[in-house]
Amino acid sequence: MAEILIILQVVLMAVLIYFIVSSNKGMKTKKIIINKENRKEMDKLKKMRSIALTIPLTEKSRPKKLEEVIGQEKGILALKAALCGPNPQHVLIYGPPGIGKTAAARLVLQEAKNNPKSPFKNAAKFVEIDATILRFDERGIADPLIGSVHDPIYQGAGALGVAGIPQPKPGAVTKAHGGMLFIDEIGELHPIELNKLLKVLEDRKVFLDSAYYSSEDPNMPDYIKEIFDNGLPADFRLIGATTRRPDEILPAIRSRCVEIFFRSLMPDEIIEIGNNATAKFGLEIEKKAEKAIGEYCYNGREVVNLIQLSGGIALNAGRNNITFEDVEWVIENGQYTKRIETKISKEPQVGIVNGLAIYGANQGITMQIEVSAKKVLGNKGTLKVCGMVEEESISNSNRRIKLKSTAISSVENVVTVLNNIYDLNCSKYDIHINFPGGTPVDGPSAGIAIATAIYSAIKGIKIDNHIAMTGEIGVLGGVKPIGGVKAKIMGAKKAGANIIIIPKENWSSSLDGIKGIKIYLVESIGEVFNKVFYKNEELRFVENDANIDILSASLRDDIKGTI
Ligand SMILES: Nc1ncnc2c1ncn2[C@@H]1O[C@H](COP(=O)(O)OP(=O)(O)OP(=O)(O)O)[C@@H](O)[C@H]1O
Numbered sequence: 001m002a003e004i005l006i007i008l009q010v011v012l013m014a015v016l017i018y019f020i021v022s023s024n025k026g027m028k029t030k031k032i033i034i035n036k037e038n039r040k041e042m043d044k045l046k047k048m049r050s051i052a053l054t055i056p057l058t059e060k061s062r063p064k065k066l067e068e069v070i071g072q073e074k075g076i077l078a079l080k081a082a083l084c085g086p087n088p089q090h091v092l093i094y095g096p097p098g099i100g101k102t103a104a105a106r107l108v109l110q111e112a113k114n115n116p117k118s119p120f121k122n123a124a125k126f127v128e129i130d131a132t133i134l135r136f137d138e139r140g141i142a143d144p145l146i147g148s149v150h151d152p153i154y155q156g157a158g159a160l161g162v163a164g165i166p167q168p169k170p171g172a173v174t175k176a177h178g179g180m181l182f183i184d185e186i187g188e189l190h191p192i193e194l195n196k197l198l199k200v201l202e203d204r205k206v207f208l209d210s211a212y213y214s215s216e217d218p219n220m221p222d223y224i225k226e227i228f229d230n231g232l233p234a235d236f237r238l239i240g241a242t243t244r245r246p247d248e249i250l251p252a253i254r255s256r257c258v259e260i261f262f263r264s265l266m267p268d269e270i271i272e273i274g275n276n277a278t279a280k281f282g283l284e285i286e287k288k289a290e291k292a293i294g295e296y297c298y299n300g301r302e303v304v305n306l307i308q309l310s311g312g313i314a315l316n317a318g319r320n321n322i323t324f325e326d327v328e329w330v331i332e333n334g335q336y337t338k339r340i341e342t343k344i345s346k347e348p349q350v351g352i353v354n355g356l357a358i359y360g361a362n363q364g365i366t367m368q369i370e371v372s373a374k375k376v377l378g379n380k381g382t383l384k385v386c387g388m389v390e391e392e393s394i395s396n397s398n399r400r401i402k403l404k405s406t407a408i409s410s411v412e413n414v415v416t417v418l419n420n421i422y423d424l425n426c427s428k429y430d431i432h433i434n435f436p437g438g439t440p441v442d443g444p445s446a447g448i449a450i451a452t453a454i455y456s457a458i459k460g461i462k463i464d465n466h467i468a469m470t471g472e473i474g475v476l477g478g479v480k481p482i483g484g485v486k487a488k489i490m491g492a493k494k495a496g497a498n499i500i501i502i503p504k505e506n507w508s509s510s511l512d513g514i515k516g517i518k519i520y521l522v523e524s525i526g527e528v529f530n531k532v533f534y535k536n537e538e539l540r541f542v543e544n545d546a547n548i549d550i551l552s553a554s555l556r557d558d559i560k561g562t563i
């Protein structure tokens with residue numbers, strides 16, 4: 001019996017030794033295979049790293065200092081005030097595409113570090129994330145912005161995973177701790193992510209959860225406990241950039257940020273950006289070519305692309321200077337469209353008035369509203385409005401309201417005012433109002449301009465072509481305040497107007513410094529008419545002329561005092 005037991009023991013020992021030796025061998029061969037694979041991939045990587053193309057012009061031409069960002073002096077001043085002092089704040093930058101928002105944001109941290117009073121230390125990081133490509137998992141498995149938890153059930157959870165320990169994965173908000181987090185195109189951020197971000201801004205840390213976390217677990221490492229109990233640090237300043245309008249951005253994020261506006265670029269600024277890019281490319285450019293660039297490019301990115309391509313043509317032809325023909329070829333083949341600059345008409349006309357509108361990110365533009373009026377028999381006139389939004393829908397998270405367009409309503413207000421105050425029976429006319437240009441116009445701020453144009457068309461009186469106007473009209477003829485007044489004044493100035501009529505309530509001392517345009521403040525439509533109409537076709541500006549019969553004769557006595 002004892003012998004059998006000894007034999008069994010020996011056999012068992014032999015089997016055990018065999019297993020140990022073979023598993024060791026297996027591990028060794030596994031290690032050898034891994035090492036071999038590692039060497040192969042490292043060689044491949046090194047080979048790839050040794051290959052490099054030349055630095056693209058788009059990268060070369062990127063501004064390296066804030067001073068190199070052209071035309072955004074005011075925006076940059078505001079950006080510095082918000083971020084480079086001792087108490088930096090969160091910022092939202094609005095502006096049309098390609099005008100330097102990202103370029104300026106990338107440079108502002110360095111500028112802040114130059115100020116000894118700034119809380120951004122030398123090691124402060126600038127973390128950039130693009131909301132258009134940000135993907136996240138609603139269950140919190142993956143979230144590159146906020147952070148996530150790698151639960152031990154997932155494959156590849158590593159040694160901690162095997163031990164059943166959840167692992168926090170820091171997101172961009174934590175990586176930006178102590179520095180700046182730049183979210184490009186923040187308007188495209190998913191509402192769920194935006195709400196999570198608001199919470200992080202509030203707490204200045206991120207709280208993560210996992211069903212696998214237990215504070216009682218004695219195996220739980222201290223640092224994991226610390227993170228789950230006290231949150232991951234996320235104290236940063238946010239810079240969000242967007243091409244959207246402020247009213248398209250969630251009020252909750254807007255109210256936590258300083259709002260800064262970058263503007264569209266003027267042709268001479270486009271030329272300056274083009275010249276800088278040409279110099280960085282080591283080329284020269286003809287004067288005529290420069291001018292064409294100013295006429296065909298709307299933003300900085302377009303200029304850089306155009307210079308890159310026309311520079312390529314020049315270099316391939318063995319030249320060092322970009323000619324007008326090079327630029328012309330790119331313009332034609334790239335189907336660039338010429339900049340349309342609205343200009344005021346050359347002379348006063350009946351039924352044409354310079355209204356003002358806002359497009360894109362707070363850009364003011366002059367828009368010539370045209371009205372024709374034809375008398376019809378009886379009271380059967382029609383009212384036709386073209387180029388306006390007919391219906392608007394306002395939606396908040398769970399409600400959608402359809403409204404009759406506020407612009408169409410403002411036309412109806414105008415007709416009521418003209419009927420009631422000036423006894424102008426608009427229903428005796430076929431009236432056609434046109435908002436040319438194809439941009440959807442809305443907002444009641446065109447009220448006084450529409451009233452002026454209808455009055456002019458019916459009475460056949462010319463409107464001063466040097467005047468542009470903006471203001472909402474009330475049914476009793478009062479002029480009410482509107483939004484975006486400063487941008488509109490700039491738009492009027494750009495189009496060549498030298499007088500602008502705005503509601504009195506819109507006056508603020510910040511408008512005082514605007515040079516090259518006279519601002520008239522009005523409280524009633526009567527005051528507008530007094531300013532804009534030429535008397536008896538003469539090119540004489542009529543100002544508060546009590547004898548203008550058409551303006552005052554039919555004004556109802558009871559309203560006269562208030563209007
Ligand atoms: N104001 C400017 N001054 C100098 N260069 C500019 C300016 N605007 C744009 N550029 C050039 O165009 C490139 C693109 O600009 P940037 O990325 O800053 O645009 P953006 O305003 O962020 O546009 P988007 O809204 O499309 O992201 C810059 O790298 C720079 O070369």
Ligand SMILES: [Mg+2]
Nearest residue numbers: 101102184241
């Ligand atoms: Mg950008």
